[in-house]
Amino acid sequence: MVTVSKKICMVGDFGVGKTSLIRRFVDREFSDRYLSTVGVKISRKVVPLPPIDDIDELKLLIWDLEGQTKFKAITPTYLQGSSGVLVVADVTRSETISHIEDHLQLFFGVNPQGWVAIALNKTDLLDSDEQTYLQNSLQFNRPHILGPYLTSAKSGDNVDQIFTTLAKKMLD
Amino acid sequence: MSTVTESPQGNDFALGELFQFLTEKDVRPQGHPVAAAPAPAHNGVKSALATDEAGERLRQLLLDLLDIEAQKAKANPENSEGEQVWPLRLRQLERQCRDPRVMGQVIFPIFAVLLQKKIAQSPEEIIPALALIIDRVIETRSLSDRTALSKVLATVIPGAISKQLGEAPNEVIQAIAPAMGKAITEQVRLDRDAMVDALYPVIGNTISKYMGEVVSQINDRVEQTFSLKGIVRRLSLRWQGISDAEQILRDAIPFRVQAVFLIHKNSGLVIADVQQSGAQALEADMLAGMLTAIRSFAAECSTDPRHQSELTKIDYEDFQIIMEVAGYCYIAAVTQGDPPGNFSIKLRQTLSSIILNHGYGGLLEQFDGDTRRVPDSIPQLLRELLVAPTVLEKPKVRRRPLPVGLLILLILLGIPLGWVYYRHWQKQQVILAVDEAIATTPTLALYGIRPRIQGETLILTGKVPSPDLREEAGTVALEVAPKFVLDNQLLTVVAPPDPEAIAAEAQRLTQSFGQMLGTMLTSRYDLPHQQLIVEGGAIAPEQITPLTESLRQIPGVQSVILTLNGDPSPTAQRLYFNPNSTVIAPQEQTQKLEPLVAYLQANPNIRLQIIGHTDTSGTEKINQRLAPERAEVVKAALVQLGINGDRLAIAGTIAPPPQVTESDALWLSRCVRFQVLN
Ligand SMILES: Nc1nc2c(ncn2[C@@H]2O[C@H](COP(=O)(O)OP(=O)(O)OP(=O)(O)O)[C@@H](O)[C@H]2O)c(=O)[nH]1
Ligand SMILES: [Mg+2]
Numbered sequence: 001m002v003t004v005s006k007k008i009c010m011v012g013d014f015g016v017g018k019t020s021l022i023r024r025f026v027d028r029e030f031s032d033r034y035l036s037t038v039g040v041k042i043s044r045k046v047v048p049l050p051p052i053d054d055i056d057e058l059k060l061l062i063w064d065l066e067g068q069t070k071f072k073a074i075t076p077t078y079l080q081g082s083s084g085v086l087v088v089a090d091v092t093r094s095e096t097i098s099h100i101e102d103h104l105q106l107f108f109g110v111n112p113q114g115w116v117a118i119a120l121n122k123t124d125l126l127d128s129d130e131q132t133y134l135q136n137s138l139q140f141n142r143p144h145i146l147g148p149y150l151t152s153a154k155s156g157d158n159v160d161q162i163f164t165t166l167a168k169k170m171l172d
Numbered sequence: 173m174s175t176v177t178e179s180p181q182g183n184d185f186a187l188g189e190l191f192q193f194l195t196e197k198d199v200r201p202q203g204h205p206v207a208a209a210p211a212p213a214h215n216g217v218k219s220a221l222a223t224d225e226a227g228e229r230l231r232q233l234l235l236d237l238l239d240i241e242a243q244k245a246k247a248n249p250e251n252s253e254g255e256q257v258w259p260l261r262l263r264q265l266e267r268q269c270r271d272p273r274v275m276g277q278v279i280f281p282i283f284a285v286l287l288q289k290k291i292a293q294s295p296e297e298i299i300p301a302l303a304l305i306i307d308r309v310i311e312t313r314s315l316s317d318r319t320a321l322s323k324v325l326a327t328v329i330p331g332a333i334s335k336q337l338g339e340a341p342n343e344v345i346q347a348i349a350p351a352m353g354k355a356i357t358e359q360v361r362l363d364r365d366a367m368v369d370a371l372y373p374v375i376g377n378t379i380s381k382y383m384g385e386v387v388s389q390i391n392d393r394v395e396q397t398f399s400l401k402g403i404v405r406r407l408s409l410r411w412q413g414i415s416d417a418e419q420i421l422r423d424a425i426p427f428r429v430q431a432v433f434l435i436h437k438n439s440g441l442v443i444a445d446v447q448q449s450g451a452q453a454l455e456a457d458m459l460a461g462m463l464t465a466i467r468s469f470a471a472e473c474s475t476d477p478r479h480q481s482e483l484t485k486i487d488y489e490d491f492q493i494i495m496e497v498a499g500y501c502y503i504a505a506v507t508q509g510d511p512p513g514n515f516s517i518k519l520r521q522t523l524s525s526i527i528l529n530h531g532y533g534g535l536l537e538q539f540d541g542d543t544r545r546v547p548d549s550i551p552q553l554l555r556e557l558l559v560a561p562t563v564l565e566k567p568k569v570r571r572r573p574l575p576v577g578l579l580i581l582l583i584l585l586g587i588p589l590g591w592v593y594y595r596h597w598q599k600q601q602v603i604l605a606v607d608e609a610i611a612t613t614p615t616l617a618l619y620g621i622r623p624r625i626q627g628e629t630l631i632l633t634g635k636v637p638s639p640d641l642r643e644e645a646g647t648v649a650l651e652v653a654p655k656f657v658l659d660n661q662l663l664t665v666v667a668p669p670d671p672e673a674i675a676a677e678a679q680r681l682t683q684s685f686g687q688m689l690g691t692m693l694t695s696r697y698d699l700p701h702q703q704l705i706v707e708g709g710a711i712a713p714e715q716i717t718p719l720t721e722s723l724r725q726i727p728g729v730q731s732v733i734l735t736l737n738g739d740p741s742p743t744a745q746r747l748y749f750n751p752n753s754t755v756i757a758p759q760e761q762t763q764k765l766e767p768l769v770a771y772l773q774a775n776p777n778i779r780l781q782i783i784g785h786t787d788t789s790g791t792e793k794i795n796q797r798l799a800p801e802r803a804e805v806v807k808a809a810l811v812q813l814g815i816n817g818d819r820l821a822i823a824g825t826i827a828p829p830p831q832v833t834e835s836d837a838l839w840l841s842r843c844v845r846f847q848v849l850n
Contacts, residue, residue, distance in 0.1 A: 005457060005541035007439040040465040042440075042458055059541075061441065061461050077468040081439025083540070 003046070005059040006170050009079055011103045012088035013096040014067030017121040020153035021088065022064050025163050030154050037066050040078055047167050058167050068099065076110050083170040084115040086162065091120050091134060091150075104145070117166040118147035124155045427509035429561045430491065432554045433460050434526065436539045437501050440464030443539050444546055446554045454506060463493065463504055496523050500536040505557060513612035514562040522553050599625045605652040606630065613648050621645055621662065630656035635663045637727040671699045674728045678704050681726075683837045685719040690748060690759060692831070692840055695723070702730035709744065711736055742768035743780065746829065746843040747806060752790060754798065754805045761809070768846070769813040781847040782806050784824040787838040792826060800824025806844045821849065 010018035019037050023029050026045045041064040048057050063082065068074050079085065087103045089096040100118060107116060118140060123131055131150055138148050146165055151158040291298050314321045336343065431447040431454050440463070445456040463486070470483040486493040494511060496503045496519040503523050507515075530536060535545060556563075606623040610616045621634040630653050636642050646660045675697035686693030686708060693708035704723050706716075720732045745764040747756060756765070772778060784802035786795040803822035811817045828834070828841040 002544060004543070005441045007441055007461070007541070039469060040462075042461040042465065044455075044457055059457065061457055063461065063465065075468065075472055077472060078465065080468075081436060081441070083439075 002054065002056050003059050004055050004057075004171070005061060006084070006167065007061045007063060007082045008084040008086060008166065008170070009063045009065055009082045009107075010086050010088060011065060011074055011079070011107065012067060013090070013093070013099055014069050016067065016088045016090040016093070016096050017153045018067060018086075018088050019064050021086070021119065021121060021151065021159055021162075022062055024153045024156055024159045026062070028156075030156075037064055040065055045163075047164055049168075049171075055171065058171065060163070060167055068103075074103070074106060076106060079107055079110040082107075082111060082114060084117070084166045085111075086117050086119055086166060088119045088121050090122050091130075092122055092125050097138070100140075104140075108144075114144065115166060115169045116145045117149065117162050118145065119151045119158075119162055120148045121151045121153060123150040123157060124152040427507065427511055427515070427561065429515075429558050430454070430506040430508060431456070432506075432557045433504045434550060434554060435460045435464060435502055435504055436536070437464070437467075437497070437499070439539075439541070441539065441541045442543075443501060443536070444543070444550045444554055446551050446558055448558060459506075460504070463495070467495075467497075467502075494519065496520055498523055498527055501526075501539075503554070503557075505561075507561075512562050517608055517612060518557060518561060518563070522557055525553055526550055602630070602653045602656065606649045609648050609652045610645060613644070616641060616645050616648065623649060625656070628655075628657055629659050631659045631661055633661045637664070638730060639664050671697060671728070674726055677726055678723055678729070681722055682706055682708075682719065683840070685716075685722075687748075687837065687839055689715060690763065692746065693719075694831070694836070697729075702728060704729050704732045705735055706732060707735045709736070709746075742771045743778075743846045743848055746845045748839055749802060749842045749844070751787070751838075751842065752794070752798070754801050756805060756809055765806070765809055765813065769810060769815060772810070772815050772819070777850070779819045779821070779849040781849050782810075782820055782822045782844060783829075783847060784822070784844050785829045785841050786826050787841040788826075788828075788834065789838060795826040796824075798824075799826055802844050 010022065012018055014036060015034060019035070019041070020030060022043050023031070026043050043062045043064065045060045045062065046057050047060060049055055063078060065074055065078055066072070085103075085107045087100055087107070089100050091097070097120070104116060107114060120134060120138070123134075126134070135148075135150060140148065146169065147162065149158045149162045151162055153159060287298070310321070429448070431445065433445045433456055434443040435441070436443055440461040442456045442460045445460075447453055447456075466486070467483045484495050484497070486495075490508060492507050492511065494505045494507055494516070496505075496516070501523075503519055505515075505519060527536070530547060530550065535547075539545075602625060603623050610621050610623070616636075621632055621636070624631040624633065630649060632645055632649055636645060642660060642662045642664055645662055646658055650656070650658050675695075678695045678697060682693045682695040689711060691709040691711060693706060693711075696705045696707070697703075698705060704726075706719070706723070716734060716736070720734065723729055723732045742764065745768065747760045747764055749755070750757070772780070782803040784799040784804075784806075786798045786802075790798075800822060801824070803824050807817065807820045807822050810820060828836075829843055829845050832840045
């Protein structure tokens with residue numbers, strides 16, 4: 001049984017749903033309550049891998065970081081040693097989307113070889129036209145960037161996909 | 173001449189260039205080119221080649237070679253025409269020799285081969301000739317193609333350095349010493365963690381804490397660490413409100429290492445973990461991640477940006493997590509019970525071994541969560557910490573070579589780290605070991621005992637306050653350096669530096685201890701005899717031992733004399749109160765009032781005056797009221813316990829009770845005392 005561990009971080013503005021995405025992915029739960037994360041919370045999820053690889057499973061250690069606010073930036077030390085990062089934005093708050101670029105730079109500054117997956121979260125709050133528009137208007141065609149994915153921690157849309165795609169990329 | 177024509181032209185690039193160099197730069201196109209022309213200045217330095225002697229010698233060499241060829245041809249019978257042709261050719265050649273351009277054209281294709289032959293035939297002659305120009309050869313080459321030359325030299329220089337280190341270490345050391353400081357600074361700037369890991373095995377985690385700091389700051393730290401606090405640790409625990417029982421319990425829990433993790437510093441991923449079997453397994457990755465996050469947080473919060481502060485201990489319920497940190501990784505040990513001093517040394521030794529054995533291959537630095545790459549020896553080393561947490565690896569004091577890892581690193585980084593440690597490597601090891609042994613012996617840690625080595629003798633210098641400690645230091649030192657002869661030059665300090673400080677410290681300890689036991693204790697310092705005299709109320713001898721032990725540790729105290737008031741009479745007791753309070757504490761009730769009630773009941777004729785006192789804090793007005801109130805409360809309590817109130821008179825005063833002065837601790841005055849009236 002070969003298990004490989006990887007650290008990934010959740011990065012984004014406050015309240016965009018980082019903690020909720022982890023909860024959905026790890027515990028299969030969602031709550032409407034907003035409990036802002038302070039400092040760091042670490043969760044773990046073992047992702048089984050298809051038997052093609054010589055690795056049987058991937059143990060993801062997911063660092064849920066305190067969201068960025070006007071008053072407090074994200075602490076770059078927490079990003080160290082992170083093979084990948086999930087940059088999250090809230091589709092109902094455009095400023096969180098415009099901050100994606102800052103988060104990308106912060107992460108690649110610490111970890112030039114790392115992988116990023118971009119989650120545009122809370123898409124359950126948009127109708128399908130708005131979703132299509134968003135999908136078309138936002139493109140990040142750059143190396144080492146996956147997505148953007150239209151996710152919803154509430155409905156579970158694309159949550160497993162974004163985590164597992166990022167996980168597999170980090171193994172290559 | 174078959175060998176010559178077969179030789180591919182210019183097959184040896186370096187020699188081809190050498191030739192070019194000869195023809196174009198130094199040999200002048202004149203009638204007598206290789207002869208007596210004054211040397212052309214090259215960078216203002218007189219060229220060695222341009223001297224008559226050198227030119228002539230080279231010419232001679234070449235002629236010699238041709239001569240050999242000619243003789244060979246002669247000896248060959250098939251080559252009959254040679255006999256007539258050769259003298260002619262020789263003359264021709266001789267002429268051509270005088271024209272460097274012709275000479276060049278002629279010799280160029282065969283030069284390499286000729287030279288090879290000559291070298292094989294009589295190397296002694298070639299060497300002096302080439303010696304004159306070899307420096308210029310290298311110089312020219314390095315100007316024309318630096319990378320090529322570097323590539324060639326790179327393969328031999330490491331070997332050369334290690335050979336030289338073996339044969340003449342001093343020369344290497346002297347050569348590189350001046351550049352060491354700068355090189356280290358640069359490396360620290362480029363990659364601090366690599367530097368920490370390189371030095372960790374010799375210096376330990378001090379390096380990460382203080383790198384880039386001046387030495388004086390280190391000294392400050394050390395002094396703080398070894399302040400008097402260390403020896404009164406036992407007492408301070410009690411002051412913090414830990415009861416005797418708790419303390420005994422705590423001491424009784426044997427030290428045990430529950431689990432040990434080796435954690436990648438950046439990512440917090442577990443490189444290796446070992447745990448006690450049977451116990452509930454700890455979640456290694458979660459714990460490691462959290463610890464790493466906490467450490468990052470602590471580093472982030474560090475107020476002084478110049479310090480890289482490292483978190484080294486976390487208390488967690490009844491566990492302690494003790495951490496030892498190097499450049500790229502750290503060990504976290506989950507422990508129970510009070511860790512013995514040896515344990516931190518053992519941690520350090522373990523981490524050193526891991527770094528020395530595995531650190532330089534990049535395994536620790538580039539750990540990516542794949543534990544298949546982690547060699548079994550790492551968990552084995554960690555397991556040692558579980559099964560024998562206090563058994564130290566014996567310091568090896570016999571000759572040992574500069575560790576290979578260091579040497580490789582030294583060459584790779586271009587920083588030969590062995591500069592200090594090479595010659596005095598073994599001595600340093602011993603001194604370090606002795607230092608460590610002394611620092612971890614609580615009774616010795618306080619006094620700046622300095623070990624030194626001269627030849628095979630281990631010398632201890634410094635001052636200690638008693639002959640016992642002097643002996644102890646010697647024993648401790650010899651234990652870690654058994655192969656050495658001990659020269660114990662430690663001075664037993666007869667006159668302590670500051671009797672007032674001793675008296676004050678002793679008084680503070682004594683009174684605090686008294687407060688803990690709810691009784692008044694004072695101490696006096698008898699300077700001529702270096703004695704401390706402790707006076708006070710009735711205390712069982714075993715209760716006071718911790719105090720006398722602590723007092724004896726104060727430098728300048730040779731002995732402690734107890735003159736405790738043997739009077740067991742409950743009427744001699746004083747009840748102490750919290751500030752501004754009239755409440756009788758439960759232990760005062762049970763330990764003092766109840767025995768007093770029994771005494772009064774047994775002696776029905778005795779009448780008591782109950783006198784309340786206050787301390788000098790607070791306003792006089794409040795105190796005037798408080799003093800008799802305290803007496804009143806005690807009277808009520810006694811009545812409640814069955815004593816007739818007629819036997820009890822009360823009084824109150826804001827003056828301190830007898831034997832208590834203004835310089836004493838305030839609590840001593842917040843009391844109620846008794847006076848027998850008839
Ligand atoms: N409708 C909807 N609400 C969501 C979704 N994801 C999160 N939320 C809500 O958004 C709020 C914030 O979610 P969190 O997951 O705590 O956000 P966060 O990014 O962790 O916030 P910080 O920890 O403060 O940085 C909560 O009230 C969630 O219920 C989603 O996909 N859809
Ligand atoms: Mg959160």
